[in-house]
Amino acid sequence: MKHHVTKTAPVLRRAISTIALALGLGTLVASGAQAQDYPSKPITMFIGYGAGGQTDLVGRGVAQVLSDQLGVPVNVVNKPGSGGALAAYQLQKEDPDGYTVMFHTDGIINAEPFTTKRITFTPEDFEYAGMITAFQQGLAAPKDAPYDTVAEFVDWAKQNPGAVFGSLSPMAKLYMDEIAKANDLDVNIMPLKSGGEVVNTLLGKQVALVFSGGIHYRYPDETKSIAATTTFRHPSAPDVETINEAGYPLGMDARTTLILPKGTPREVLETLSTALAAAATDEQFQKVVGAADIPIMYFDLDAAAEEITQSYAANKAIIEGAGIEPQ
Amino acid sequence: MKQTEFYSGAVICGLALGTIFWVIPWQIEEVGEGYVSPRLLPQICMWLIAGLCALQAVNGLRGIQSSGVTPIRRAEIFTFLKLGAVLALSLALFVWVAPLAAGISLIAGAFLVLGERNPLVILGVTGGLLLLIWGVFYRLLGTAIV
Amino acid sequence: MDYLISGFGNVLNVSTLLWVFIGVTLGYVLGAIPGLGKATGVAVSIPLTFYLPPISAIAMLIGIAKGSAAGSAVSAILLNTPGEPSSAPTALDGYPLARQGKAQKALKMGLFASVCGDFISTLILISLAAPLASYALLIGPVELCAILLFSLTFIGGLSGTSLVKGVIAGAFGVFLATVGIEIETFVPRLTFGLLELDEGISLIPMAIGMLALAEMIVQASNMRALDQEAAALRDGGHPDDQRVTRDEWLRCLPVIGRGSLIGSVVGILPGLGASVGSFMSYSATVRLSKNPGSYGTGRIEGVAAAESADNAVVPASLIPLFALGIPGSVIAAILISALIMHGLTPGPLMFKQQPQLVGDLYASLLCASVILLVVGYTGQKLFAQVVRVPLRRVVPVVIFLCCVGAYMETSSLFSIYLMLFFTVLGYVMRKLDYSFITFLIGFVIGPNLELTFRQSIQLLDGKVSRLTEHPIAVVFALMTLATVAVIGWAQRPKPAAEPLPTSR
Numbered sequence: 001m002k003h004h005v006t007k008t009a010p011v012l013r014r015a016i017s018t019i020a021l022a023l024g025l026g027t028l029v030a031s032g033a034q035a036q037d038y039p040s041k042p043i044t045m046f047i048g049y050g051a052g053g054q055t056d057l058v059g060r061g062v063a064q065v066l067s068d069q070l071g072v073p074v075n076v077v078n079k080p081g082s083g084g085a086l087a088a089y090q091l092q093k094e095d096p097d098g099y100t101v102m103f104h105t106d107g108i109i110n111a112e113p114f115t116t117k118r119i120t121f122t123p124e125d126f127e128y129a130g131m132i133t134a135f136q137q138g139l140a141a142p143k144d145a146p147y148d149t150v151a152e153f154v155d156w157a158k159q160n161p162g163a164v165f166g167s168l169s170p171m172a173k174l175y176m177d178e179i180a181k182a183n184d185l186d187v188n189i190m191p192l193k194s195g196g197e198v199v200n201t202l203l204g205k206q207v208a209l210v211f212s213g214g215i216h217y218r219y220p221d222e223t224k225s226i227a228a229t230t231t232f233r234h235p236s237a238p239d240v241e242t243i244n245e246a247g248y249p250l251g252m253d254a255r256t257t258l259i260l261p262k263g264t265p266r267e268v269l270e271t272l273s274t275a276l277a278a279a280a281t282d283e284q285f286q287k288v289v290g291a292a293d294i295p296i297m298y299f300d301l302d303a304a305a306e307e308i309t310q311s312y313a314a315n316k317a318i319i320e321g322a323g324i325e326p327q
Numbered sequence: 328m329k330q331t332e333f334y335s336g337a338v339i340c341g342l343a344l345g346t347i348f349w350v351i352p353w354q355i356e357e358v359g360e361g362y363v364s365p366r367l368l369p370q371i372c373m374w375l376i377a378g379l380c381a382l383q384a385v386n387g388l389r390g391i392q393s394s395g396v397t398p399i400r401r402a403e404i405f406t407f408l409k410l411g412a413v414l415a416l417s418l419a420l421f422v423w424v425a426p427l428a429a430g431i432s433l434i435a436g437a438f439l440v441l442g443e444r445n446p447l448v449i450l451g452v453t454g455g456l457l458l459l460i461w462g463v464f465y466r467l468l469g470t471a472i473v
Numbered sequence: 474m475d476y477l478i479s480g481f482g483n484v485l486n487v488s489t490l491l492w493v494f495i496g497v498t499l500g501y502v503l504g505a506i507p508g509l510g511k512a513t514g515v516a517v518s519i520p521l522t523f524y525l526p527p528i529s530a531i532a533m534l535i536g537i538a539k540g541s542a543a544g545s546a547v548s549a550i551l552l553n554t555p556g557e558p559s560s561a562p563t564a565l566d567g568y569p570l571a572r573q574g575k576a577q578k579a580l581k582m583g584l585f586a587s588v589c590g591d592f593i594s595t596l597i598l599i600s601l602a603a604p605l606a607s608y609a610l611l612i613g614p615v616e617l618c619a620i621l622l623f624s625l626t627f628i629g630g631l632s633g634t635s636l637v638k639g640v641i642a643g644a645f646g647v648f649l650a651t652v653g654i655e656i657e658t659f660v661p662r663l664t665f666g667l668l669e670l671d672e673g674i675s676l677i678p679m680a681i682g683m684l685a686l687a688e689m690i691v692q693a694s695n696m697r698a699l700d701q702e703a704a705a706l707r708d709g710g711h712p713d714d715q716r717v718t719r720d721e722w723l724r725c726l727p728v729i730g731r732g733s734l735i736g737s738v739v740g741i742l743p744g745l746g747a748s749v750g751s752f753m754s755y756s757a758t759v760r761l762s763k764n765p766g767s768y769g770t771g772r773i774e775g776v777a778a779a780e781s782a783d784n785a786v787v788p789a790s791l792i793p794l795f796a797l798g799i800p801g802s803v804i805a806a807i808l809i810s811a812l813i814m815h816g817l818t819p820g821p822l823m824f825k826q827q828p829q830l831v832g833d834l835y836a837s838l839l840c841a842s843v844i845l846l847v848v849g850y851t852g853q854k855l856f857a858q859v860v861r862v863p864l865r866r867v868v869p870v871v872i873f874l875c876c877v878g879a880y881m882e883t884s885s886l887f888s889i890y891l892m893l894f895f896t897v898l899g900y901v902m903r904k905l906d907y908s909f910i911t912f913l914i915g916f917v918i919g920p921n922l923e924l925t926f927r928q929s930i931q932l933l934d935g936k937v938s939r940l941t942e943h944p945i946a947v948v949f950a951l952m953t954l955a956t957v958a959v960i961g962w963a964q965r966p967k968p969a970a971e972p973l974p975t976s977r
Contacts, residue, residue: 082672368923
């Protein structure tokens, strides 16, 4: 994909702006914008998933808030492909001027590189303007399952060999593999394609346990959480232990992050970070993510950079420790 | 002998065998036990294609035409070349200049190579279409595509 | 029932109807633009509805979904460019009809079939949502695998004049569907190191390239003759060419009924989607016809079959959503967020806690069907003028729309390259008479079949004996065998009469 590598992207964007101006298409355009008067033209926001997903939902909500705060349009561009890697590679080639940003889960930087051979990002490859939400990933089971904790599940699975675990991704499989390995369980791992399938298999009772991105919280009458696979307890189920508390140090988070190209000026990051903070208290945004059971956990730019460096090391240890080879 | 039947069957059969013995082992890694091999389905498809294409080629040799084949016409090759050139130019403009320029060259260029000479039509349709796309995406839906 | 009647009272006011109207119109236009499907339309419109009252908001979103399912037929018929993949079978007979000067007839039938399918499916939703949904849960991967196997076998015999070539094309479709990360082992297959291919080859650029662009090349090379032909047909055209005759109505009614049922069933089953529905309905119609060879040359029944099923999928996929809170389609999944945001939690409790809101919703769904008829009827008269324009003025517009449609899903030029690749492939397949219908069907159903097969192996713990726990699957497996036997017998003289899926 050589055309992505060209250094002409700035020319291109400027040309669009100029033509947009020439056609009288509305937006104010200031060529050669400085960091001080940032932002003075529309911002493009990449989302590395297709329209309609959970990250897209949060991202479009954030774009709305940022646009209100900064006074310029924030245009969302969906660039799905390889879990967001394509959008991230594209972002690296954009000018570090804050007019192209990416909204994505931090997993693309702190987890994907350890499971996918062709993705080689490190935390140093990007700048971060903050984090806004965290997905409530965890292990879920049908409501009437005769176990409520990981330990109880292990006991039950020993009595019931061949129990079925539903898995969406290599990371999801890792949890069951590690638990099975530690306890010598016989578990069948069934591949799933989407969050919708996670719910279907739970409600149809086709699985004993499933890795859920948090979508099962919408069905409190039919499903329950067995453990949170995040490092924090879920706000939607504060009594359920985390996987670390259950004795398996495998906790990994997925936080939606505002990612920028390397070399973006600090003032720009600060402007974006402040605008992002407004999302945490914005009523409309709270309503959007609240409806999807996605808790808001705002980190400013420094906290975000700290979090990503620290989780990169932690996840690396967990994933490599589990013996997962990048494919 | 039905030449097209024979040659197309033989060529596709060869390609399918090449895929089975070369491309699939190269491009799909084998995994450990306990899984259905990721190579299984592509291999089944390719064996099926290889077998049936061989059959088609043999039938062609024996003079059996399994279905209609239309000859490639010279005018179609020309159209391919003409429109291909317009597309290539537009892609180049998209990468090196601007998406808008690419849009203009794509619509106006296609008009020109297909023999439209009325400047009103060319300008009007080009401008109108681009404005429509801009209106639908950027104004109405509030989303960007480039 | 009472709630439904009072629901009409709440919905039949200017402001709500206006929003439904806006939704349907917007959807109709979006649907007609190639590549911009229902899912994208609904997803990007959710923010627009923030400021509306709940019923208006949801009715507008559903209006968009319904409108775009119908609108996609317009470009399929007039330009041979399906607005979304599920209308690809509509183009197979609709476009030849348009070229014969019967565009209005095809458009009208497409619209009527759409509205009928939509209406029937909505009625099924209203009357049967709760009882049906509990059965939908009985359909797990094992059952789904058997059902898909059955439908592929059924479709396998469709392949036009030559079964051999049809199966070759279908197998190639399944093969190309395996490109990308394999979902169980996460091994990349046939991606040649391209990250763009990790999630597989996208159906939209493929369908646009094979169906629309390849056809445009052929036509552009033959413009003068085709234009004269069209002009001659137009001038000497019988008024019956512009409307649906009573005879055609009678022939199409059973087709529409069957299409609506197939679409409804496909919509209720999780994870199949509108493309599977319309292809299945189309192929069922062809297979049951006395003269299968005449399809693809402009049979009005083909349009009716594809469109009725395509539109029936949308309301039916809301059945598991409303009754159980399970999303049966991408649209339903997106609607969950919208419903919750507007204070309606999908699921069984919804009927108990907010029966009035549900009644309102049903009423607005039915209104949307009627409004769809009005919008579509007005719209198609405008759109139908396209056939009067000479080809040299149509082709550039189509090419541009094709490029936008292919590009916009991923916002990357890779999709354009894919589209061009499939243009060439589509052209060659046309010339050598390999059916690209079976190719596309293989591509659509193949991956679901492989996934459910892999899931079944895990669920059954690798033991065939455990199939006895899945009686529905056994029934469909037996039906598959019966179909194979029947087709095999009918095609005896040809040595390779086995349809594609039996190879599994």
